[in-house]
Amino acid sequence: MLCVLQQKQQHALRRFPVHANRTPSPSPRGPARPSGAAPAQAPSTSAGAAPRDLSLLEGQDSPGPLPTAGQGLREPPPARPLRLSPRKRRRRPGDPDSPRAARRPEGNMSLAARRPHRREPLSLVNLRKRNLESGEEELASRLDHYKAKATRHIFLIRHSQYHVDASLEKDRTLTPLGREQAELTGLRLASLGLKFNKIVHSSMTRAVETTDIISKHLPGVCKVSTDLLREGAPIEPDPPVSHWKPEAVQYYEDGARIEAAFRNYIHRADAKQQEDSYEIFICHANVIRYIVCRALQFPPEGWLRLSLNNGSITHLVVRPDGRVALRTLGDTGFMPPDKISRS
Numbered sequence: 001m002l003c004v005l006q007q008k009q010q011h012a013l014r015r016f017p018v019h020a021n022r023t024p025s026p027s028p029r030g031p032a033r034p035s036g037a038a039p040a041q042a043p044s045t046s047a048g049a050a051p052r053d054l055s056l057l058e059g060q061d062s063p064g065p066l067p068t069a070g071q072g073l074r075e076p077p078p079a080r081p082l083r084l085s086p087r088k089r090r091r092r093p094g095d096p097d098s099p100r101a102a103r104r105p106e107g108n109m110s111l112a113a114r115r116p117h118r119r120e121p122l123s124l125v126n127l128r129k130r131n132l133e134s135g136e137e138e139l140a141s142r143l144d145h146y147k148a149k150a151t152r153h154i155f156l157i158r159h160s161q162y163h164v165d166a167s168l169e170k171d172r173t174l175t176p177l178g179r180e181q182a183e184l185t186g187l188r189l190a191s192l193g194l195k196f197n198k199i200v201h202s203s204m205t206r207a208v209e210t211t212d213i214i215s216k217h218l219p220g221v222c223k224v225s226t227d228l229l230r231e232g233a234p235i236e237p238d239p240p241v242s243h244w245k246p247e248a249v250q251y252y253e254d255g256a257r258i259e260a261a262f263r264n265y266i267h268r269a270d271a272k273q274q275e276d277s278y279e280i281f282i283c284h285a286n287v288i289r290y291i292v293c294r295a296l297q298f299p300p301e302g303w304l305r306l307s308l309n310n311g312s313i314t315h316l317v318v319r320p321d322g323r324v325a326l327r328t329l330g331d332t333g334f335m336p337p338d339k340i341s342r343s
Contacts, residue, residue: 148320150269150276153194156291156314157185157214157282158330161341162206174209180339181311182210186217188313188334194278196221200265201282202229210311211282221280228261229283234290237304244304258287262294268322288314295324306330310341 160178163171174182189196196218201211203225215223232254233246265281289303295316308314308330315327332340 146271148269148271148273150273151320152269152318153276153278154266154316154318155189155278155280156288156316157280158285158288158308158310158312159206159210159282161310161343164343170205172205174206177339177341178310179213181335182213184335184339185311185313186214189214189280190217196278196280199223199280199282200229201225202231202284203227204230207282207284214282228257228264229281229287231284231286232258234258234286234303235300238301241304258290261287262291266291266295266318268318268320292326292329296326307342310343311335
């Protein structure tokens with residue numbers, strides 16, 4: 001029994017160690033015993049019961065009370081007061097109470113309506129602002145404010161034949177055959193009897209020269225140059241081909257640019273447009289093929305399965321409801337057979 005009590009006392013000392021720099025506290029049962037005095041007798045206990053005070057066993061000192069602040073232990077930091085505040089509701093841009101909605105005039109178009117891809121009109125109307133009294137009539141009138149009313153006709157023209165062997169891009173000018181092809185394409189567009197609104201062309205040399213020749217047959221049509229329509233690698237083709245393997249980084253550099261061109265130019269008409277529009281885009285084969293796949297919602301990785309001749313005409317139609325139709329793809333039927341090329 002004595003060994004068991006000693007083990008418990010040692011366990012208590014390890015759990016509550018006595019610091020060396022602390023003055024021994026007096027025993028709660030009385031003053032300290034003078035040196036040389038006989039140890040106090042432990043009170044008698046009943047058989048099988050353990051003594052209540054471990055300090056009375058074997059004449060060992062009591063571990064005493066726990067050390068206080070300034071005696072080896074740091075004082076715990078004061079508890080911070082708990083702030084109880086009502087939970088704030090997260091505001092959304094479409095809420096009437098949000099600051100962004102308050103700054104925007106009621107009659108102006110939202111940011112989504114000005115985006116290139118022209119979302120569905122129903123997604124542009126804030127249904128929370130609908131008047132419960134007027135109901136569906138007010139919703140229909142607000143939808144008419146965002147609905148497109150005109151059709152866009154997009155003519156994608158591939159540049160004419162050019163000198164492929166030139167090392168610099170500025171030296172890749174049109175060949176004599178390429179100039180004849182551009183003349184034939186311009187005559188074909190003029191014979192359609194359409195009122196073209198504008199010509200958007202790539203800033204590369206072969207596209208600029210093709211535009212200059214075609215525009216002679218379409219007087220009064222403004223020309224706009226852009227770098228978005230420059231030739232490049234839009235996306236890795238599937239299945240891959242062995243004769244054309246650009247570097248992997250080219251897909252990331254050119255792909256984002258060509259995708260931006262698609263979103264910027266291929267969309268439904270603006271709600272303010274009242275009449276149908278006819279626009280010409282003179283660019284390159286890779287760009288046209290990728291745009292066709294994206295416009296028809298085909299897998300864009302299959303763009304290399306299509307083939308376009310030089311000076312060919314691809315006609316896309318974007319209706320007011322957002323539906324896209326492909327009228328012609330790479331049309332060169334207006335050219336004599338000896339004037340057709342693909343390089």
